[in-house]
Amino acid sequence: MSALSKRERARVSPWGGHFDRRGTNVGGVRQHQGMTRMNREWAIGKLRSFLVTASISYVPDPPGAFGFSHYQLDKPKADVQAAAQIAEQILDRVIPGWRIAEWEAPRQQPLWRHREAATRAIAHLEAEEELAENLGSGAPQLDAAALHPWVWGSVAGLWSSGHFRESVGAAARAINAQAQAKLGRRDSSEAKLLSDAFSTNAPVTGHPRLRLSPDDGGDTFKNRHDGAGNFARGVYSAIRNPIAHEEGDELEENEALEQLAAFSILARWVDAATVETAP
Structure with missing residues (x-):
């Protein structure tokens, strides 16, 4: 069993396994100590709420202009920041490597990494029991x-x-x-x-x-x-x-x-x- 590097250990998931540089869980899955089913539902709800709050719209170039198109947040910046603060705490526990994961970055989209990680985390939490059943319990392995x-x-x-x-x-x-x-x-x-x-x-x-x-x-x-x-x-x-x-x-x-x-x-x-x- 190979030892993890210092950087890899920082990405060890509390649900078991660890995340590679692309933010993919490459180990077993286990329920985090103290994380009950109701807490998972709460986390999923908060992440879904964040995705709604952090929604964006495309603003096209004005007629006859070029280079002014961009994406902008639909909600007030203060509301988005408050929702992001909660979402970050959840993401740090579910996908520890989300801040440095090598995901493809959409052009000029604010908080794109937050939304990408939230979507992934929701899928992971919703399928946690199924993942644990098929990928193993995440119990300690005898070397x-x-x-x-x-x-x-x-x-x-x-x-x-x-x-x-x-x-x-x-x-x-x-x-x-x-x-x-x-x-x-x-x-x-x-x-x-x-x-x-x-x-x-x-x-x-x-x-x-x-x-x-x-x-x-x-x-x-x-x-x-x-x-x-x-x-x-x-x-x-x-x-x-x-x-x-x-x-x-x-x-x-x-x-x-x-x-x-x-x-x-x-x-x-x-x-x-x-x-x-x-x-």
Whole structure:
């Protein structure tokens, strides 16, 4: 996922996505926090009112004259300015890039950019639910490259070639190898190894423990380590083992990504934990 430039970040839409230099929304669409349906109706009404107030008329050249034709506002300038002040606040939220968008400028038309943006914003607001349904919710997207390096670093090549099922298996094997190296054990692996490592029992010879926090005798210590051990058993038993021992169809990309995320959580715990050995 490419990073946005400073100028592009300034055009990020509160409805999701961002606007390009032509003022086009090129991302997902989501409802802005606090923007209820009634507020959308209010915004549409204000923009429509602005378009009426900021209407213009063409003034042709007088008979026998040339070069005097122009467009002029139909309403008093003060009324237009007041309506434009409200419209600008709405446009800044709906189409953040409207002030610099590279739209074609009509010749000699006052406030042409305001009217262009208002027309676009009305269309966007009226179709917002339809856009969200068809373009996506605009919810946060999981960037696979942001997963723990043990996970993504071991599967990037497989993933790019569409081997999603094998990618999940590779991530599981990578975490197991890292855990074995950290604990100095080769006699056990995967669920059995990590369940033993996260045990709340004191370490004994040949059975070092992984500690996410010091043992203070409290419930938090017990809950964290019991949970980590159970989580390790769950991902290896329910995800890794079927991949390794059963023939199956290729995973859907989103399902495989969810499974990689589960292993990424486990990887972070193993990586962050300290090793406690027997005296």
